[in-house]
Amino acid sequence: xxxxxxxxxxxxxxxxxxxxxxxxxxxxxxxxxxxxxxxxxxxxxxxxxxxxxxxxxxxxxxxxxxxxxxxxxxxxxxxxxxxxxxxxxxxxxxxxxxxxxxxxxxxxxxxxxxxxxxxxxxxxxxxxxxxxxxxxxxxxxxxxxxxxxxxxxxxxxxxxxxxxxxxxxxxxxxxxxxxxxxxxxxxxxxxxxxxxxxxxxxxxxxxxxxxxxxxxxxxxxxxxxxxxxxxxxxxxxxxxxxxxxxxxxxxxxxxxxxxxxxxxxxxxxxxxxxxxxxxxxxxxxxxxxxxxxxxxxxxxxxxxxxxxxxxxxxxxxxxxxxxxxxxxxxxxxxxxxxxxxxxxxxxxxxxxxxxxxxxxxxxxxxxx
Numbered sequence: 001x002x003x004x005x006x007x008x009x010x011x012x013x014x015x016x017x018x019x020x021x022x023x024x025x026x027x028x029x030x031x032x033x034x035x036x037x038x039x040x041x042x043x044x045x046x047x048x049x050x051x052x053x054x055x056x057x058x059x060x061x062x063x064x065x066x067x068x069x070x071x072x073x074x075x076x077x078x079x080x081x082x083x084x085x086x087x088x089x090x091x092x093x094x095x096x097x098x099x100x101x102x103x104x105x106x107x108x109x110x111x112x113x114x115x116x117x118x119x120x121x122x123x124x125x126x127x128x129x130x131x132x133x134x135x136x137x138x139x140x141x142x143x144x145x146x147x148x149x150x151x152x153x154x155x156x157x158x159x160x161x162x163x164x165x166x167x168x169x170x171x172x173x174x175x176x177x178x179x180x181x182x183x184x185x186x187x188x189x190x191x192x193x194x195x196x197x198x199x200x201x202x203x204x205x206x207x208x209x210x211x212x213x214x215x216x217x218x219x220x221x222x223x224x225x226x227x228x229x230x231x232x233x234x235x236x237x238x239x240x241x242x243x244x245x246x247x248x249x250x251x252x253x254x255x256x257x258x259x260x261x262x263x264x265x266x267x268x269x270x271x272x273x274x275x276x277x278x279x280x281x282x283x284x285x286x287x288x289x290x291x292x293x294x295x296x297x298x299x300x301x302x303x304x305x306x307x308x309x310x311x312x313x314x315x316x317x318x319x320x321x322x323x324x325x326x327x328x329x330x331x332x333x334x335x336x337x338x339x340x341x342x343x344x345x346x347x348x349x350x351x352x353x354x355x356x357x358x359x360x361x362x363x364x365x366x367x368x
Contacts, residue, residue: 012156014033015155017029017032053248054245059241066182072116073116073144073285075114077103079108079111084111087135112321117143118349118350122352129360142288143288147179148283152281153245157277159280163311191337192218193229194238197229252298253299255305256292257321259315259317260291260317275297302322
């Protein structure tokens with residue numbers, strides 16, 4: 001697949017199907033695709049993984065169902081005069097720091113960062129402390145209490161939708177992005193295996209998760225972790241997904257688009273209808289009165305995107321941040337759950353006072 005467009009009809013069909021119905025068994029996929037043997041499907045999926053088109057299965061988490069207290073996602077655009085390595089060394093003190101990658105423009109050191117937050121005021125205070133300490137020069141924060149929607153490519157769809165087809169305001173375009181509510185008590189085994197499922201550790205195979213936990217001196221049985229996974233699926237905490245890119249990842253453009261319209265309902269409608277049915281990977285999230293679309297697409301689509309958005313009168317504000325370099329992407333594990341999860345009260349709260357003191361000590365030592 002050296003050519004960005006090179007893919008057979010059968011391959012496109014298989015990828016489109018598993019993106020839409022990730023729960024299908026191999027036998028089900030035989031009924032829904034042109035392939036005749038499960039062994040062929042298994043081989044094709046392995047090829048797609050090697051080509052960096054397919055990742056998973058992973059299990060997406062409904063954080064509203066995880067704990068009794070609110071757990072939010074923080075999306076931050078950080079500006080800094082320091083090196084990326086220096087900034088990362090400070091942010092790693094904050095344990096629920098989840099991801100970071102440098103973004104364009106090249107003449108500024110801009111970083112897209114993400115956190116999980118059990119206390120929004122405390123998280124913002126840590127950012128302000130880093131600004132006062134000279135680690136960052138400015139920051140923009142957008143908080144989400146909504147669930148993200150993953151939309152995989154339609155491999156028969158357009159790779160570069162026109163401006164007048166970019167948003168289709170059909171009646172069913174608004175997806176349910178509201179978070180769930182905690183209604184199930186989670187056990188230590190549930191919480192222990194959750195990060196493995198979220199990241200798709202070694203194909204999210206339970207036997208591999210069991211081996212990893214035994215290395216940590218945990219004595220779960222296979223039946224226990226199987227029960228935990230089934231319990232979390234049944235009660236809506238996790239959902240099986242695949243992450244599928246429209247082409248090999250190194251041939252794609254990866255960017256984050258923030259949109260704001262006249263009101264949040266219109267913003268949500270536009271986010272949910274963005275490039276519907278196109279050949280691109282999307283994650284859709286609401287952040288207060290902004291909509292966030294993380295997108296992996298054909299490079300031509302990003303090249304033309306700003307001009308297309310300028311022609312749409314309903315959009316009042318927009319920001320586009322492109323991943324600067326694939327090799328510079330920093331991705332971290334799930335926020336620490338087991339350490340801070342209070343099983344008696346079913347709450348998850350991070351020790352922000354500890355992070356604050358550690359940052360102050362580090363600033364004093366390094367004297368920026």
